[in-house]
Amino acid sequence: xxxxxxxxxxxxxALPSRKNAITQELVDVLNEVKDEAEFQGEPLLNTAVVxxxxxxxxxxxxxxxxxxxxxxxxLVTMDDNYTEAYKKTFYYRDFVKERISADTKSIxxxxxxxxxSRYRRNNKLVADLLVYSQAPLEIMFLGWRYKAVGVLAxxxxxxxxxxxxxxxxxxxxxxTKGPETKRIELDIGVKENSAIASLNEQLSVMAGKQVMLLxxxxxxxxDFGSLKPKQEDVVDAEIY
Numbered sequence: 305x306x307x308x309x310x311x312x313x314x315x316x317x318a319l320p321s322r323k324n325a326i327t328q329e330l331v332d333v334l335n336e337v338k339d340e341a342e343f344q345g346e347p348l349l350n351t352a353v354v355x356x357x358x359x360x361x362x363x364x365x366x367x368x369x370x371x372x373x374x375x376x377x378x379l380v381t382m383d384d385n386y387t388e389a390y391k392k393t394f395y396y397r398d399f400v401k402e403r404i405s406a407d408t409k410s411i412x413x414x415x416x417x418x419x420x421s422r423y424r425r426n427n428k429l430v431a432d433l434l435v436y437s438q439a440p441l442e443i444m445f446l447g448w449r450y451k452a453v454g455v456l457a458x459x460x461x462x463x464x465x466x467x468x469x470x471x472x473x474x475x476x477x478x479x480t481k482g483p484e485t486k487r488i489e490l491d492i493g494v495k496e497n498s499a500i501a502s503l504n505e506q507l508s509v510m511a512g513k514q515v516m517l518l519x520x521x522x523x524x525x526x527d528f529g530s531l532k533p534k535q536e537d538v539v540d541a542e543i544y
Contacts, residue, residue: 309335310349318353322366330366342377351377355436362429372429376437379424387413390420453479 312331316323337348351373352359359369371393378389394400399419406412424430456479459472 310338315349318349319356319359319366321356321360325366330370333367333370337374342374342381348373348377355433358429358432358436362432364429368429372427372433375423375430376433379434386424387417387420390423391416 310331312326315326315331334349337343375389375393378392382388391404403412403416456472456476460469463469
């Protein structure tokens with residue numbers, strides 16, 4: 305027996321913020337893609353529920369939201385080929401229908417690529433989805449990331465060769481460098497608290513000093529045991 309098809313009521317219950325905007329046409333789209341490889345691990349409706357707040361914040365329609373999710377999913381499975389992802393997402397639009405079989409070297413395909421590029425670059429909902437969807441992976445491997453930083457710190461302190469110490473110190477500087485642009489705060493997942501930021505800052509300063517000492521021929525390095533977050537920076541992790 306095949307998987308049960310979604311109904312209008314199912315989708316309304318899943319997305320109550322847009323309950324009155326759910327149409328049979330939209331439900332048909334959700335049912336059409338349920339067997340696609342991109343949505344075998346995580347059904348499209350489940351993804352929509354997880355990131356529903358993005359739809360609300362961007363004041364997007366349900367159809368715009370669903371299309372943005374599909375585009376992002378296809379983008380990943382198609383190795384960031386935004387033209388093909390755009391074609392697969394918007395196959396129902398006349399503009400795409402007229403160009404869907406165009407040769408990749410043709411003017412029509414170039415027009416399709418231009419439209420896809422604008423959508424990928426300028427659509428805030430797509431940009432937010434791509435950022436938010438990486439949050440679970442970042443959180444999952446957060447512990448390993450800091451273990452890796454610890455390995456670099458240990459190598460910088462205890463490696464037998466000065467060359468290895470210098471390389472580890474330089475890598476540590478990169479690993480603890482703060483973002484150059486303002487970080488987007490997400491309403492889902494774990495937000496890095498100020499205690500971690502404080503340790504990162506101290507590690508970065510320490511690594512910089514170690515590079516200078518090692519390159520000047522010094523043999524004795526500072527002790528990492530003195531590193532600790534400032535008391536005022538210790539706060540509970542915020543989970544939304």
